Amino acid sequence: MRADRLVALVLLLRQRGRMTAAQLAEELEVSPRTVLRDVEALAVAGVTIEAERGRYGGFTIDPGLRTELTGLTQDEALALLAAGTRHGAGAFGLGSALASAMLKVLDALPPPRREAAAGARRRLLLDPEVDLLSRRVPREDLPDAVVAAVRRAVLDGRRLSLLHAAPGGEPRRRTVDPVGLVTVRDLGYLLALRDGEDRTYRLSRIREATVLDEPARRAADVDLEREWRERSARFRAGDGQLAVRLLLHPRRREELLDTALAVLHEEPGPPQDPERQLLEVTFQDLRHAEWALWQLGTDAVALTPDALRDALRERAAAFAAAYARPRPD
Structure with a gap:
């Protein structure tokens, strides 16, 4: 959404100082022309962003434009920044939301803590793309629309129509009652009920997902950790292994x-x-x-x-x- 992008643009300038349109475009995953339009929109809204021309030019923003979150210690902020890996959030389709949240956490800290947390974050690397032997770590490719629909059905308590393909099989349409979402080693799973029976679906095998108007037929509360543990035990003890x-x-x-x-x-x-x-x-x-x-x-x-x-x-x-x-x- 554009509003989220405008906030992210302001936070980037707050935290990094002078940035060119090309640098902002790369961070925000838009074109430089879109960045220029966003800067104009912020100016209309009263957010002053200064543009400096020339080889070392770029955009800057008033450093006093900020809020503080004094309740977070440096270690608490660092824990949030370190725990919020792009791969884990990506399993639930929350990668862009995570990036925006991390910018807000940094920006909300008082200046000394913000600088210390940002510096410490650069010295912590979680889940790199390759391991020590340069082997690329496999990642699941999850369609944003599918994951967003599944997540909304889980959180809103709505039934879900899925087009799911089991390994080696043709995609089949199913209507399920979503229970919760689980990520294990960057693999996302939907825990659901179908005709009252437990079902577990890999998110990467869901081709289409549509949220229905009907309320989900599920318990009002759930212990998702226990639910996962029990389903995992049943799977390991299954026939044919x-x-x-x-x-x-x-x-x-x-x-x-x-x-x-x-x-x-x-x-x-x-x-x-x-x-x-x-x-x-x-x-x-x-x-x-x-x-x-x-x-x-x-x-x-x-x-x-x-x-x-x-x-x-x-x-x-x-x-x-x-x-x-x-x-x-």
């Missing part, structure tokens, strides 16, 4: 946990292999288990089931055979 026993080097444990559905048992490895751990974990199916263990190389050795060992052995033999052939000139 594959239990795998394996030996694993501890340095790859987190990678395994990122792909396995659940860890059923864990203990030290056998005396003949003391550096490894013995685990029993579950996967969706044989294909899922084969893919996950192949990523871990020789740091993971499947013990059971035999079908998984056979699949990994065949894959390794095919890999070795490809490199046994003479290199083409």
